[in-house]
Amino acid sequence: MRRCAFALLVCSVILLADPSLAWSxxxxxxxxxSQHDRFANNANFxxxxxxxxxxxxxxxxWGTLISPTFVLTATHAAGSGPIRFYTSNDPNxxxxxxxIVQNIVLTQVGSxxxxxxxxxxxxxxxxxxxxxxxxxxxxxxxxxxxxLFVFGRSNTADPFTSVRLGRNNIDQVLPLFSxxxxxxxNSKNDVFIYDFDNPGGVGADEARVEGGDSGASSFVxxxxxxxxxxxxxxxxxxxxxxxxxxxxxxxxxxxxxxxxNAAIAATGxxxxxxxxxxIPEPSALILVAAPFLFVxxxxxxxxxxxxxxxx
Numbered sequence: 322m323r324r325c326a327f328a329l330l331v332c333s334v335i336l337l338a339d340p341s342l343a344w345s346x347x348x349x350x351x352x353x354x355s356q357h358d359r360f361a362n363n364a365n366f367x368x369x370x371x372x373x374x375x376x377x378x379x380x381x382x383w384g385t386l387i388s389p390t391f392v393l394t395a396t397h398a399a400g401s402g403p404i405r406f407y408t409s410n411d412p413n414x415x416x417x418x419x420x421i422v423q424n425i426v427l428t429q430v431g432s433x434x435x436x437x438x439x440x441x442x443x444x445x446x447x448x449x450x451x452x453x454x455x456x457x458x459x460x461x462x463x464x465x466x467x468x469l470f471v472f473g474r475s476n477t478a479d480p481f482t483s484v485r486l487g488r489n490n491i492d493q494v495l496p497l498f499s500x501x502x503x504x505x506x507n508s509k510n511d512v513f514i515y516d517f518d519n520p521g522g523v524g525a526d527e528a529r530v531e532g533g534d535s536g537a538s539s540f541v542x543x544x545x546x547x548x549x550x551x552x553x554x555x556x557x558x559x560x561x562x563x564x565x566x567x568x569x570x571x572x573x574x575x576x577x578x579x580x581x582n583a584a585i586a587a588t589g590x591x592x593x594x595x596x597x598x599x600i601p602e603p604s605a606l607i608l609v610a611a612p613f614l615f616v617x618x619x620x621x622x623x624x625x626x627x628x629x630x631x632x
Contacts (some may be wrong), residue, residue, distance in 0.1 A: 327447075335502060340532075345488055346474050346483075347529070349476070350527045359373060367470075372451055374386075374404060375451055376472055377404040378404060383535075385503070390446075391585055392440075393438060393574065395439065395536035395554055396438060403419070404420070408449060415480075419444055421442070422443065422444045424440075425438055427564045429497070432497055435508055436570045438552055440584050451569075454594070454596060456597050461600065464499070467600075468541065469515065469541060471515075471528040472484065473530055473537050473553070474489070474537075479562045488523040488528060489517075490523060492568070495512050497509050500597075503555055513551060537556070542607075544597065549574055550571070551570065554572050557569070578596055
């Protein structure tokens with residue numbers, strides 16, 4: 322995909338929950354409900370073969386399960402009340418429902434402001450549904466061009482099954498990003514961006530997040546299963562820079578592994594997140610930090626691209 326190293330100086334960065342944005346479905350090139358709507362329950366669904374049960378929906382927001390009792394979402398779109406996790410792609414199939422009882426806004430180490438990443442605690446552990454590991458690569462360079470599965474809203478009437486899935490590729494990582502249009506300029510954290518540039522990129526399935534997608538998640542397939550990489554924060558309009566390119570921005574979840582574990586520990590829970598620290602040959606994939614083990618020591622310092630172009 323085309324890099325946009327300077328785009329964020331000139332583009333319009335828009336919060337996905339901005340009132341001026343009508344809630345709409347995830348934009349996907351060559352959208353086909355049988356391929357892109359999870360709950361069309363069709364064998365042609367692009368996410369078939371993977372377990373998406375840990376992607377939860379409330380009546381209007383999102384939560385991605387990272388341990389039995391905790392989900393991640395966007396701070397500016399954090400939910401409350403019941404959240405539902407479907408055990409299959411069948412809208413009439415089984416689901417597990419819990420209540421969100423606490424939202425904890427995380428602050429990234431090195432930032433002078435809270436982030437747009439919130440950890441939500443459920444009233445009890447989710448059973449019968451797997452949670453997701455976090456992709457935690459040693460450097461930003463290893464995220465570039467990783468292929469994403471990008472979740473967002475569909476246009477179905479039932480909010481719990483309004484789930485659509487597209488694809489994209491990571492273009493760039495921006496360290497400690499902030500913008501006055503986002504959360505009143507009060508949030509700052511590492512992000513990655515991905516352009517909407519069909520016929521480049523991944524082609525027919527390429528996705529752009531829209532209003533109402535805040536807090537939904539992006540995944541990379543690692544070791545044959547989804548690993549969480551981002552939580553949707555904003556969309557941007559780069560027409561002034563790149564001749565019509567649009568794009569999306571996600572909070573880079575791996576920048577918060579220690580902060581997430583510390584916040585979970587502060588609630589008294591013994592749960593901890595899993596992390597995947599490399600994507601080598603499939604047979605050599607390294608999975609570390611088993612659940613219920615608190616691993617803080619020996620983590621590699623992340624090397625983000627030094628970019629002063631974050632607006």
